Amino acid sequence: MNGVHDVGGMAGLGPVAPTPEEPAFHFPWEREIFAMLVPSLLTGINLDEFRHGIEKMHPAEYLTSPYYEHWLYTMERNMLEKGVVTPEELEERIRLYDQNPEAPLPGRVDDGLVQQLVGAARAGASTRADTDKQPAFQPGDEVLVRNYHPDGHTRLARYLRGKRGVVERWHGSFVYPDTNAHGQGENPEHVYTVRFEASEVWGAEVADPNAIINFDVWEPYLVAR
Numbered sequence: 774m775n776g777v778h779d780v781g782g783m784a785g786l787g788p789v790a791p792t793p794e795e796p797a798f799h800f801p802w803e804r805e806i807f808a809m810l811v812p813s814l815l816t817g818i819n820l821d822e823f824r825h826g827i828e829k830m831h832p833a834e835y836l837t838s839p840y841y842e843h844w845l846y847t848m849e850r851n852m853l854e855k856g857v858v859t860p861e862e863l864e865e866r867i868r869l870y871d872q873n874p875e876a877p878l879p880g881r882v883d884d885g886l887v888q889q890l891v892g893a894a895r896a897g898a899s900t901r902a903d904t905d906k907q908p909a910f911q912p913g914d915e916v917l918v919r920n921y922h923p924d925g926h927t928r929l930a931r932y933l934r935g936k937r938g939v940v941e942r943w944h945g946s947f948v949y950p951d952t953n954a955h956g957q958g959e960n961p962e963h964v965y966t967v968r969f970e971a972s973e974v975w976g977a978e979v980a981d982p983n984a985i986i987n988f989d990v991w992e993p994y995l996v997a998r
Contacts, residue, residue, distance in 0.1 A: 774825075774924055775931060777832040782932030782975070803841040805878065809848060811890045818851045820900065821954035825926035826850045900948040902961035909992055910965055914940045917998040918967075918990065926954035929994045933986075936974055937998060938967040941987060949991060963992040 780786060798804050814823070826847025827835075835843065852858045870876060910916060920935040921927065928950045946961040953959050971984035 774828055774926065775922060776828055777835050778828050778830075779931050781930050798841075799839070803839075806841040806844050806848075808890065810844070811886055811893065813848045813852070815886075816852060816857045817855055818848075819953055820898070821926055821948070821950040822851055822956075823847050824950070825954040828926065902946060902948050902959055904946040904961040904963070906946070906961075906963065908943055908963045908965075910940045910943070910963075910995065910997070912940050912942055915998050916940060916965075916967060916995045919994055919996060921994060923951060925951065927951050927994075928991065930988065932974060933969065933988060933990075936969055938969040938973070938988075940965050941968045942966040944989065947991070949993070951991075951993070965990055965992070965995070967995070 798807070814820070824847075827843045829850065830838075830843065830846055834846075838846075849863065853860060853863065916938055918929070918933050918936050918938065921929055922931075922934070942965065944964045944966065946963050948959040949962040966987050967990045969986040969988065971980035971986060972982065974980070974986055
């Protein structure tokens with residue numbers, strides 16, 4: 774879906790100003806949210822539903838809230854939608870901590886979940902999945918990115934839609950986010966690294982003539998040219 778979460782190529786947002794030696798967490802509560810990731814996924818939320826939940830935030834709320842607040846929002850929304858918690862239970866817990874901010878958080882020790890979280894943080898969590906489909910493209914093939922604007926989740930960056938590129942590498946097949954985010958199945962699709970000339974993406978007038986952009990693209994986003 775098109776929204777403020779997809780800011781690649783947008784103008785007027787100012788320069789990116791990274792913080793030198795930025796800490797992993799700015800506040801203690803961010804650690805708590807990070808630790809909730811694996812348990813929340815184990816309730817039945819898949820990674821693409823998790824991402825799509827963030828995309829559903831109100832634009833003003835999204836732009837004025839920190840990163841881990843986005844995580845908290847999608848956990849709450851997805852758990853409510855799946856019936857893991859009820860609105861009444863959530864309101865009751867919010868009221869508890871609003872009235873008793875020093876009340877301890879509930880917790881339990883689960884070494885298995887700790888190892889899952891540590892493993893995912895260190896190695897990532899691949900969504901590679903087999904398919905019987907043969908790849909439609911090979912390295913060197915010229916392709917066109919579909920001018921694709923779905924209402925739901927997609928991993929296709931808006932600034933590449935309608936642009937021409939060349940397949941650099943085939944990576945195999947992976948879960949297709951556009952269906953997995955909506956309960957329509959994993960439907961694995963092939964993924965390719967596609968090379969784009971910066972002048973094709975940004976226009977020859979402003980692009981660095983020596984720059985290229987490499988982007989990983991699911992096969993349904995591409996057509997041959």
